[in-house]
Amino acid sequence: MIPAPFDYVRPATVDEALRALADGGEDAKILAGGQSLIPVMRLRLAAPSVVVDLTRVAELRGVREDGDALVIGAMTTHSDVVSDPLIAQHAPLIAQATETVADRQVRHRGTFGGALAHADPAGDLPAVALALDAEFVIAGPAGRRTVPAREFFVDYLTTALAEDEILVEIRVPKLAGQWGMHYEKFNRVAQAWSIVAVAAAVRREDGHIAEARIGLTNMGPTPLRATATEQALAGVAAGADAIAGAAAHAAEGTAPSDDLNAKADYREHLARVLTRRAVAAAAGLPA
Amino acid sequence: MTQISVRVDGASYTDDVEPRTLLVHYLREHLGKVGTVVGCDTSNCGACTVHLDGEAVKSCTVLAVQADGSEVTTIEGISGGDGAQDGSLHPMQKAFHEMHGLQCGYCTPGMIMASIDLVADNPDPSEHEVREGIEGNLCRCTGYQNIVRAVQQAAAEMRGSAPAAPDTLGAQA
Ligand SMILES: Cc1cc2nc3c(=O)[nH]c(=O)nc-3n(C[C@H](O)[C@H](O)[C@H](O)COP(=O)(O)OP(=O)(O)OC[C@H]3O[C@@H](n4cnc5c(N)ncnc54)[C@H](O)[C@@H]3O)c2cc1C
Ligand code: FES
Ligand code: FES
Numbered sequence: 001m002i003p004a005p006f007d008y009v010r011p012a013t014v015d016e017a018l019r020a021l022a023d024g025g026e027d028a029k030i031l032a033g034g035q036s037l038i039p040v041m042r043l044r045l046a047a048p049s050v051v052v053d054l055t056r057v058a059e060l061r062g063v064r065e066d067g068d069a070l071v072i073g074a075m076t077t078h079s080d081v082v083s084d085p086l087i088a089q090h091a092p093l094i095a096q097a098t099e100t101v102a103d104r105q106v107r108h109r110g111t112f113g114g115a116l117a118h119a120d121p122a123g124d125l126p127a128v129a130l131a132l133d134a135e136f137v138i139a140g141p142a143g144r145r146t147v148p149a150r151e152f153f154v155d156y157l158t159t160a161l162a163e164d165e166i167l168v169e170i171r172v173p174k175l176a177g178q179w180g181m182h183y184e185k186f187n188r189v190a191q192a193w194s195i196v197a198v199a200a201a202v203r204r205e206d207g208h209i210a211e212a213r214i215g216l217t218n219m220g221p222t223p224l225r226a227t228a229t230e231q232a233l234a235g236v237a238a239g240a241d242a243i244a245g246a247a248a249h250a251a252e253g254t255a256p257s258d259d260l261n262a263k264a265d266y267r268e269h270l271a272r273v274l275t276r277r278a279v280a281a282a283a284g285l286p287a
Numbered sequence: 288m289t290q291i292s293v294r295v296d297g298a299s300y301t302d303d304v305e306p307r308t309l310l311v312h313y314l315r316e317h318l319g320k321v322g323t324v325v326g327c328d329t330s331n332c333g334a335c336t337v338h339l340d341g342e343a344v345k346s347c348t349v350l351a352v353q354a355d356g357s358e359v360t361t362i363e364g365i366s367g368g369d370g371a372q373d374g375s376l377h378p379m380q381k382a383f384h385e386m387h388g389l390q391c392g393y394c395t396p397g398m399i400m401a402s403i404d405l406v407a408d409n410p411d412p413s414e415h416e417v418r419e420g421i422e423g424n425l426c427r428c429t430g431y432q433n434i435v436r437a438v439q440q441a442a443a444e445m446r447g448s449a450p451a452a453p454d455t456l457g458a459q460a
Contacts, residue, residue, distance in 0.1 A: 001328055008289055008306035008352050031350075038348045039330045042309075051306065055353060079342075103423025105333060105401065108342040109349065190422035191331065 003041035010053045014060065014139050014166060017052055021164050022141060024050030030166060031055070032075060032114030035106045060113070060168060063087060069135075069171040074113020079104070081112055090174045091132060093181035093199055097124045100183065103191045113167045116152070119159045119222070121257075122193035124185065126153055127223035131199040131215030134172045140165040156221035177203045177210070182281035184274045185217070188261075194218050195261050196270040198226075198250070200278035202233075209233045209242075209283060219254040219271055228252040229275055238283045247276035291355040295320065296364025304351045310344075311335045313351035314361060322363040322396050326425070333424030336397035336404075337361045343404035345423070362396035365403065379403050379441040388437030390428035398424050402438045410446045412439065 009024070011017040021028050029048035031037055032055075040046045054060055060075035063084045070090045072081070081087055081098045088095055094112075101107060101115070101124050115125045116136070129136075130149045137146050138161060147160045154160060161167060185197035197217035203210045212233040214226040232246035256267035280286065288303040295318060302317055314320040314337070325347055326334030335347040338360040365377040375381075379399050382388065389395045398421060405412060405420035412420060417438045418431070426434060 002309065002312070003307040005305065005307055008350070010352075034350070034353070035330065035348060038309075038350070041307075042328065042347075053350075053353065103333070104404065104420060105336055105343045105345045105423045106330070106348075108339075108344050190419070 001042045001044070003038070004044055004047040006048055007050045008053065009050060010056055012056055012058075014057060014168060017054060017057060017166055018139060018141060018164070020050070020052045021166070024048075024052065026163060028052060028163070030117075032117070033077065033106075033110035035102070035110035036114065036118045036120070054166070065174075066171070068174050070174060072112055072170045072172065074111060074117075074167045074169055076112050078102075078107035078110045078112065078115070082107065091172050091181075093128055093132065093183055093201055094125070094172070096181070097128045097183040097185075097197075097199060100124055100185045100194075100197075112170065116170065117159060117161060117167050119153055119157050120193070121156060121221055121223070122195075122218045124183070124194055124197060124217055127197065127215030127217040128183065128199045129170065129172075129215075130223045130225060131201055131213045132172050132175075133213070134170050136160070136167060137169045137171060138165050139168045144168070146171070153222035175201065175203070178205065179203050180282040180284050182278045184278035184281070186270055186274055196256070196267050196274055198271065198274040198278040200275070200282040202238075202279060202282040204238055204283060207238055209236055209238050209279075212246075212279060212282075214250070214275060214279065216250070216254060216271055216275075219251070219256045219267060221255070221257075224254055226250045226252075226271070226275055229279075233279065238285065240280065240285060243279050243283065243285070244276050247272050247279060250275035289352050289355075291352055293351075293354050293357055293359055295359045296361055306350060306352050308351040309347055310337070310339075310349040310351050310354050310359070311346035313354075314346060314359070317351075320361050320363050323361045324393060324396060326393060326397075331423075331425065332394070332397070333401055333421075334394055334397040336400040336424065338400060338404065341407075343401050360400075362400060365399070377403070378444040379406070379438070382437040382441035382444065383434070386433050386437035386440055388429065388434045394424060394426040394428075398426065398434055402434075402441065406438065406442045406445055411442060414439070 009020040027049035031053045199215040201213045216224045228249035236242040251268035251271045292301045326332035330348045
């Protein structure tokens with residue numbers, strides 16, 4: 001199918017893009033990699049009157065260091081994320097999760113910022129951003145603001161971004177100490193979205209788990225932290241039993257959906273099993 | 288209408304297109320490049336895969352206006368180059384032919400374009416890496432066995448080692 005007609009604008013800077021959004025009014029839409037937006041426009045589930053294409057806004061692309069943070073431009077493609085040396089060094093969890101996203105064609109176009117702004121509950125990157133306590137830098141008509149991951153994801157496909165705002169970059173704190181990370185995704189066929197997935201980052205100290213950060217994908221309308229498991233892990237000896245005990249709490253406080261792919265209680269089961277595996281792998285233990 | 292200039296399979300074109308025109312429709316309907324096909328409405332099947340500035344993309348999920356200023360290579364532009372003798376098949380095309388990597392052939396243009404992209408990144412992919420590398424391309428006929436063999440044979444030829452022994456049709460025959 002073919003999208004409904006629209007006007008197309010291709011700005012070269014963030015300021016130009018903001019102006020184009022303001023001029024376009026309510027029905028203007030940002031186009032990043034187009035790997036979620038073009039499919040929904042083709043099905044006429046979205047019919048924006050103006051499309052503002054960020055592909056040529058060079059300042060939005062690339063990864064850099066800024067003191068204690070890694071800064072990832074919103075328009076950095078999934079395939080650039082997967083091969084980026086700074087991400088590999090400071091936040092390998094992001095690269096690992098991104099490698100599981102879709103397929104190589106989609107990863108060549110789709111962007112880190114687009115996946116976060118789209119905020120699909122089955123998307124792999126929101127839970128990773130939440131687990132790593134990332135911050136979202138947003139540009140709007142009144143200037144820039146920074147929103148923590150906990151406040152960025154508001155509801156199903158809904159973020160803190162207003163219609164006239166642009167996600168500019170994502171700041172990921174560099175973790176100090178001995179951290180291990182792992183993304184554990186469950187899906188049934190190649191190229192498919194997560195039925196459930198778990199992002200884990202674990203800091204070990206003298207054979208103990210000093211701190212664990214766990215993000216859950218597709219266990220509710222937004223990504224969630226497995227808070228009860230995180231608390232149960234703090235300070236325990238890094239062993240299979242302790243991890244299994246803590247992982248048993250992984251579904252507490254979640255609200256998974258019942259759909260064609262899985263029933264809610266099955267998703268809860270998956271959350272527990274995948275959390276155990278993800279934490280064990282992140283702690284350097286056999287799963 | 289928006290004016291775009293693109294190079295497609297080595298030739299330059301300047302055209303007025305509606306912004307909503309998908310790249311695949313531009314290729315097929317404006318340029319007559321019907322070798323690139325549409326197999327789905329959901330960006331899943333990969334039949335429409337082309338190279339945009341050297342990277343495999345699903346041309347049903349790119350707007351023609353986004354290709355402005357870019358270089359596009361379709362299945363119609365790969366023979367006679369990239370290591371093949373003039374006018375002859377690309378090693379990937381030849382391998383799909385020799386290893387029976389197709390039945391109805393509908394997925395083949397996309398399979399070949401995705402596979403060339405994969406081998407450019409990974410010149411010696413294992414069977415598992417081939418399967419992962421072409422996960423964005425669906426085939427309803429072959430069961431993938433011979434596609435995987437074809438990609439590995441082409442990879443061997445493209446890196447200049449001897450092609451795999453042709454006993455490999457057994458499992459499917
Ligand atoms: C076949 C297929 C399989 C997929 N499988 C997976 C998967 O397994 N896991 C997964 O996580 N994802 C998957 N995806 C989605 C993929 O990750 C997309 O790249 C992503 O969801 C959207 O990124 P994009 O850059 O293409 O954004 P677009 O499609 O261009 O935009 C998506 C939305 O975000 C908004 N937006 C984009 N960028 C910004 C910005 N900078 N500021 C403000 N708003 C913005 C747009 O207006 C739009 O509403 C899949 C997609 C396809 C086609
Ligand atoms: S036609 Fe493009 S992915 Fe199916
Ligand atoms: S050969 Fe028929 S779909 Fe692949």
